[in-house]
Amino acid sequence: MRQTNNIATLLQQSTHLLTKSLTPRLDAEVILASALKTNRTWLYANSDSIVSPEETAAYLVKVKERGKGVPVPYITGCCEFWSLPLSITPDVLIPRPETELLVAMTLEIIKRSPSRLSMADLGTGSGAVALAVASETDQPMIAATDLSLSALRVAKRNLHQLDYKNVIVLAGSWLNPFGRKSLDIIVANPPYIGREESHLTDAAIKFEPAIALFSKNDGMQEIDCIIVQASKCLKQDGWILLEHGFQQGKKVRSSLEHNGYSQIHTEKDLNQCERITRARMS
Template structure:
């Protein structure tokens, strides 16, 4: 007689098939419709055949390399629960540094104008809008599909006031100016082997790769910022951990900025650079 598997049996078996135990936990929580606390409080509970089969289907997708975020269709970022699809980059914890640095430059109760360029799922724009209700936040992306996801995330998180525009970087902004420009642009070199490995294989290439040195999009951001920043406004950009010196050089050589800096993520890697637009 075949014994009905328990919650812990499924987790132990899955741990031998996927590299991260946390992945198996997320997939089982999804299949059972429970949270992590329930999962461990009910480790010896039996799992019915339908739920076990659903878990097995999810597990097979993960074994084939599909990111957990795409399998679940969700990813947490800041304090938000966001929908993600293969049309959007998966929000990552290191990008929260960009949000923190932006918030430091956004005083409470001041109606600043902020734009997030290349918004994807809307993660950065929505995080800022949730923390600074008085700010006028605009989010731009070239992908209509990504903007649909971002709009749904805004509605789901009660942030309907965020404005969404479709276009390439500064293209849809005309002559509008902002107090703060933020962006997590593509910054991987086009021949970087990592693009064909792991989760990156499933993410939109246009949100990852940017020219021979990975800096094409960042050059556009730096050059265009002079037209779209108010005096003493800030430009903040995420980049690769080896690109800090090159990004600082771009900002310094432009001549329109002061207070050029780079901040490190929790692992001590240079992750976000920025500068302040000079007063005329």
């Protein structure tokens, strides 16, 4: 590829290097916009602008990474969740659109409550869920926790950028940082992929941290652990909301029932797959 190009030509030529991607043109535009520290709208409006040889070389390095399957957010260092711009590194899961349902269901509960609530987002990763809730309301005090210290660094960076005063970031395994009957709402998108299913799911997971993805016992071990611990840490009438695999709804509901929860309900995501189950501790 020539080293002096205008934006239109560079995009056209480099798209051919991304044939394995389902969205080659979009990927090329997002990566070029990030490399030039601009946005896609600017690229369209300035498609005749010349890209310097240095910028072209830096861009092509990133395109080759994408050609090897590296997810776009790990290349650009950012992604959007609940319309928030989040910093992302390979230390955290790339937030998925279906997790926005977890946010929406949590907000529904918060908005019904007249009193100030205490909430924990367990396994916060980039901070996506806690920060999305905080972007809508400063009502609950939110503790965003994770076992992974490198993930917590990313969550702290995002919290610093967004500057929500009602969120704190804490290290610890699931509910260990919390006392008995101390929380009104517990939300989690825990690792829930069974080791044996790792070949079935989307291409990004090859590059994402194993601690964010996999769980023993057909993917149920961490979910079960949270359900048991949460039954002690929730206040009376407190809520738990859990994201899970599309085939795990029945097992999650039965685990919740077995541990004394009521008002158990599962919502489907936009693909009509069971995705989020909520329940109440009475």
